[in-house]
Amino acid sequence: MQKILIATLVFFTIQFSVYGQITDTTVLSNAQKDFLRLPSFSIYKDNYFISGTAINQKPDKYNSDIKYQISFRQVLYRNPLFLKSFPYLSYTQKAFWDIFKSSKPFAEINFNPAIGFLRPYSNKYGMNYITASLEHESNGRDSIYSRSWNRFVFGWHTYIKENLQFSLEAWIPFGYKEDNPDLLHYEGFGQLGLSYVIKEDKWFADVLIRKGDQWNWKGYIQGQISYKLFRRNNEYLMLQWYNGYAESLINYQKRNNMLRVGLLLRPNKNVFF
Numbered sequence: 001m002q003k004i005l006i007a008t009l010v011f012f013t014i015q016f017s018v019y020g021q022i023t024d025t026t027v028l029s030n031a032q033k034d035f036l037r038l039p040s041f042s043i044y045k046d047n048y049f050i051s052g053t054a055i056n057q058k059p060d061k062y063n064s065d066i067k068y069q070i071s072f073r074q075v076l077y078r079n080p081l082f083l084k085s086f087p088y089l090s091y092t093q094k095a096f097w098d099i100f101k102s103s104k105p106f107a108e109i110n111f112n113p114a115i116g117f118l119r120p121y122s123n124k125y126g127m128n129y130i131t132a133s134l135e136h137e138s139n140g141r142d143s144i145y146s147r148s149w150n151r152f153v154f155g156w157h158t159y160i161k162e163n164l165q166f167s168l169e170a171w172i173p174f175g176y177k178e179d180n181p182d183l184l185h186y187e188g189f190g191q192l193g194l195s196y197v198i199k200e201d202k203w204f205a206d207v208l209i210r211k212g213d214q215w216n217w218k219g220y221i222q223g224q225i226s227y228k229l230f231r232r233n234n235e236y237l238m239l240q241w242y243n244g245y246a247e248s249l250i251n252y253q254k255r256n257n258m259l260r261v262g263l264l265l266r267p268n269k270n271v272f273f
Contacts, residue, residue: 031122032080043234043267044073044090046224050240051099052260061100065107067260069094075118085119090133096248108248112137116153125159135171139249147249149176149183163200167193184213186246186253202228204236212245220244226264238264 028036046069053064071092081087092112098105116133131154138148151171160166170190176183191210198205204226212218221243226236239261246252 028080029084029121031120031127032084034122034127035086035120036078040075040078042073043071043265045069045071045092047071047265048238048240048262050238050260050262050264052240052258055241055257055259061098064100066097066099067095067258068097082117083119085117085130085132088116088118090114090116094248108139108250110137110139110147110249114153123159125162126165128158129155131155131157137249141250145250146179147183147252148179149187150174163197165195167191167195169193180252183252186212186218188212188219201231204228210244210246218245220246224264234265234267236264236266238262 049066049068051064051066053059057063069092071090073088073090076087076089078086090113092114093109094112095109096107098107112135114133114135116131116135119130121128121130133153133155134150135153136148136150138146141147151173153169153171155167155169157165157167168190173184173187173189188211191208193208194206196205197203204224206222206224206226208222210219223241224238226238229235229237239259242256242258242260245255247256247258
């Protein structure tokens with residue numbers, strides 16, 4: 001696994017240096033120009049802080065929690081490189097906080113760093129992306145509590161209509177069989193997302209679906225409805241429903257049916273869920 005990671009980093013470094021020298025930066029497509037108007041450092045996936053409890057159960061300190069996610073992206077080089085794409089780093093952290101218990105412990109924290117290339121292109125509805133990345137995801141623990149896997153991820157994020165964005169990701173996983181050989185039964189080989197503008201600058205709906213690699217119902221569906229609090233800001237009141245497996249890595253074999261509400265921060269365009 002270490003050899004694969006090192007080889008991939010070397011590949012990215014070579015692409016960065018070689019294509020950075022030969023790229024003609026004076027010839028840019030409209031999509032690339034629009035992309036370069038965005039800041040190098042920005043929100044990547046949803047950033048949220050929400051709290052709730054299990055559905056169809058009496059709320060108590062054992063089935064209620066706070067869930068939050070922090071996610072950002074840094075564009076590493078602002079000239080198009082390999083296949084007219086831009087190199088980037090991203091980091092996403094998702095945490096589950098048992099705040100209603102007496103000692104208020106963190107039940108689980110999942111870490112998801114990535115390095116990859118992003119190629120923007122445009123259609124009549126907006127800016128779209130094709131991505132290729134190397135990602136690691138783990139809970140940072142060892143021994144029997146270790147949950148870790150790596151994957152090469154290929155993504156397509158596009159507008160189908162002016163108010164409807166479609167996201168499809170597929171991955172090649174590796175480095176998980178030693179500690180968690182059945183992980184793909186719950187995580188699968190890809191995911192599908194939809195983001196719909198119900199009312200411009202007011203109401204939004206999102207759905208994210210992931211299916212395990214077997215012919216059963218293991219996987220999950222996550223649905224969100226959000227209301228924009230202020231017209232000029234990117235702050236939303238969000239209601240999130242999660243039903244399925246692998247919400248956290250430590251309990252990826254456990255099915256959760258949770259409803260939470262709280263604050264959401266996200267870009268106004270080009271949603272990555």
